[in-house]
């Protein structure tokens with residue numbers, strides 16, 4: 001069979017340079033102590049820090065995410081990705097999807113069309129500071145500058161308590177942010193970056209933290225800025241000024257290593273103590289250490305020096321102002337402005353609790369994710385902000401030039417992030433710089449673009465972009481403490497075009513909603529038209545983070561139980577993923593892929609980042625203690641998966657979508673073994689398994705799909721040939737419709753065979769299946 005199929009495959013294999021990068025993630029709790037204090041942390045496939053993803057511009061990234069946390073829901077946002085046409089993959093809970101409940105699986109797939117430095121993180125209920133964040137590097141075969149090697153530095157604040165405890169705790173209840181316990185570089189306080197002499201290094205700095213901005217110094221090395229937030233800049237030597245990044249921001253610098261290897265150098269990072277303490281008139285605790293140190297290691301036998309010491313630093317004078325950077329493409333200022341939006345932002349008591357507001361309204365999550373509302377409420381309503389509920393909605397017309405002014409009435413800094421775009425930054429005041437009263441005369445003719453901008457206290461910033469990416473995009477402060485108390489707005493961009501511009505969600509996204517259940521159509525309240533009966537508009541403070549709530553949508557004490565354990569007894573927190581697998585039905589996709597597993601990691605291996613690696617290991621070695629917690633599995637049993645469960649076996653009986661997918665039916669006939677899946681969880685070696693993911697079934701008796709045009713888009717078929725154990729594992733992943741709803745359908749996908757990924761185009765999965773069955 002192998003000979004035949006490989007020949008046959010050759011005809012399907014696309015020769016394009018762009019490739020599919022497939023990752024298979026199981027999110028679980030692991031124990032780690034990045035600063036010496038061990039606690040449960042959210043890891044991926046048993047590892048923490050979370051892996052760096054390396055792809056090349058033009059690739060398609062496909063990530064199957066299984067929520068093995070047991071006690072929390074989740075969702076992954078791909079920070080900085082434009083998601084052109086694929087806004088349903090943006091990963092923002094309440095905006096583009098429902099939360100993914102424990103024991104469920106969801107797929108993200110999207111084309112990666114922007115080179116540069118990005119990251120991914122949970123975008124669900126203040127979850128990412130519990131560890132679920134990592135770097136996403138999009139490599140560029142032709143960058144506009146030369147470098148020999150590269151490495152990544154992540155900067156973050158770190159907390160010993162888990163976010164649900166902190167969000168429901170006394171500090172947040174008083175309208176304050178809990179103080180971080182430490183600062184981390186590459187999720188460690190002991191990072192060493194091995195470097196070679198006489199080389200030019202590209203250093204990618206990513207602020208993956210929760211609250212304060214950071215600034216850092218690579219002692220003894222000139223830093224030249226070449227990228228911010230995925231936008232190349234004209235080279236900007238920092239000279240004697242400091243550089244800084246706010247939460248969510250990235251900055252890449254070039255450094256030249258020394259010829260002399262006799263000395264190592266400190267990399268010094270500090271959290272912005274003005275943000276942490278002084279701007280809010282809070283006292284820095286005694287012995288508080290806002291700093292972290294890492295090292296550039298030329299010679300491991302040589303000592304690791306102390307970091308440099310600085311005198312008084314003037315936050316207005318001593319930093320490179322990122323607004324003065326120039327994009328390397330010199331794209332001109334967007335004008336004239338068609339639509340100006342002014343946001344007055346600040347803190348306020350709402351319904352008696354401390355919240356943040358945008359134009360006097362605090363964000364309160366809708367019942368129906370806003371993107372789903374935009375698509376299903378009907379074109380007569382989709383441009384009416386009222387149907388979106390209290391999400392601070394702003395409706396944009398297609399291709400208009402939009403200017404947004406953010407006036408910051410709060411006495412602290414806020415890093416504002418816009419999904420789906422890089423915006424031009426026209427002006428940004430210093431601290432206490434005053435509110436918007438028109439543009440100054442010195443706006444750049446080629447303003448810097450980025451996706452996150454720090455807005456300073458009692459000051460303002462002005463940004464512009466073209467509304468050329470239809471979708472529903474969050475515009476929010478990136479501090480999770482502030483997100484959770486409402487400092488967010490929602491940009492609803494060209495909703496009238498969605499039928500032709502935005503992909504519909506795949507089935508796994510509907511399954512997540514069904515598990516709660518949460519409605520997937522209608523206005524913010526799940527009703528028709530302007531009837532918002534039942535919509536919650538009462539603000540609460542803090543909340544319970546991402547703790548899994550039962551299907552009635554109320555916090556269930558039994559469901560919440562498991563979380564109590566992690567937070568109280570860290571040593572018990574690690575969830576044994578092996579045991580979670582068997583009981584969960586969806587893992588099908590991951591179960592039979594031992595051979596594909598090896599193939600998934602390569603993205604990392606393809607990217608030569610040896611120097612970043614050394615720093616990572618320590619946490620991992622102490623991370624997984626799965627054996628300590630046999631108590632974890634129950635969550636699955638209590639997690640209501642009605643929708644995902646049926647999806648494996650039922651398709652045969654109830655899948656009437658031959659129309660959308662003529663190729664689909666066949667697998668069913670030969671797929672009588674879904675039944676083996678639930679019962680035989682680790683059958684990789686001998687029993688044949690076929691898995692088949694169906695398109696969404698109709699939500700109503702009329703046979704109409706959730707989305708105006710039903711979307712068949714994930715088909716994963718895995719075969720394990722019993723006659724040749726260990727000989728062949730095959731996964732066909734086929735996307736029948738990758739383009740907008742009903743139009744311009746294309747047929748692409750990939751075959752994973754023996755750990756190799758073959759791209760397929762315009763193929764029939766059943767033909768492929770037949771080949772491999774022979």
Ligand SMILES: [Cu+2]
Nearest residue numbers: 414477479482
């Ligand atoms: Cu903020």
